[in-house]
């Protein structure tokens with residue numbers, strides 16, 4: 001029996017889930033941002049301006065979906081040398097994506113932290129519901145994430161490397177939906193990010209999803225990392241449900257067109273692969289080069305895991321990475337074997 005990991009039916013929609021406009025510190029208007037992405041073949045853009053939820057629902061049309069969101073941060077109160085403080089600062093940057101396009105009341109919003117006065121034009125009285133003072137700690141960030149989840153937001157942990165964070169800062173985070181594995185602004189600047197935090201979290205058995213995103217502020221930081229979302233139609237709730245389920249993958253180039261398990265083989269079909277990798281929670285893995293589709297045989301791996309004396313200290317999963325000739329990478333989420341019925 002065939003089990004589809006990316007859904008069998010529906011369409012792939014290209015999306016950028018981390019975007020700034022002139023609502024905060026981006027250089028382009030939301031309208032120009034839409035035009036740029038739409039012209040480049042994107043169907044979905046999450047507008048995640050700093051500090052405030054500013055819905056851009058008027059931009060949604062038959063071929064374009066604007067997702068309502070916000071990026072917010074919690075910094076260390078560090079003072080090393082005042083004019084250099086920013087350079088030393090560790091910081092949690094989180095994106096909040098609203099499951100309801102009209103939901104502007106996000107628990108991460110706090111009026112006193114809105115950095116750019118012009119952003120306040122979007123503030124409403126109801127946004128003040130969750131007033132708070134920030135504290136740089138995982139316990140505090142977990143409280144914000146929990147409240148955000150309860151208020152109907154998916155939460156992404158952004159650019160951990162750029163944020164100067166390591167396992168001590170993110171190891172105990174709970175309730176995250178996504179983790180950035182690629183950030184175009186960082187990659188085209190001097191501070192590329194990576195998938196270490198994502199891998200650390202799935203190795204802990206947490207089902208967080210990899211997100212490649214632009215964090216676009218200008219043209220120079222746009223049209224790089226993206227996601228391909230597989231969904232039945234381009235409609236707000238349908239797309240958010242697909243995101244929440246993990247029916248998407250992250251990419252900086254190659255495409256994954258099919259992903260399913262059949263007869264204990266994991267089949268991957270791609271466009272433009274130079275190499276296809278199978279990774280798991282342990283050192284069972286594989287690489288196939290020079291083909292754009294492959295079936296990875298999981299039988300030996302599953303036999304070991306199913307044996308009575310197997311004491312796997314991890315929660316077993318499979319995931320796929322695809323590389324193209326230009327060094328672009330696509331990565332799927334971790335499909336935990338208990339979740340997909342293989343264990």
Ligand SMILES: [Zn+2]
Nearest residue numbers: 071093158159
């Ligand atoms: Zn950020």
Ligand SMILES: [Zn+2]
Nearest residue numbers: 018020071215
């Ligand atoms: Zn950002």
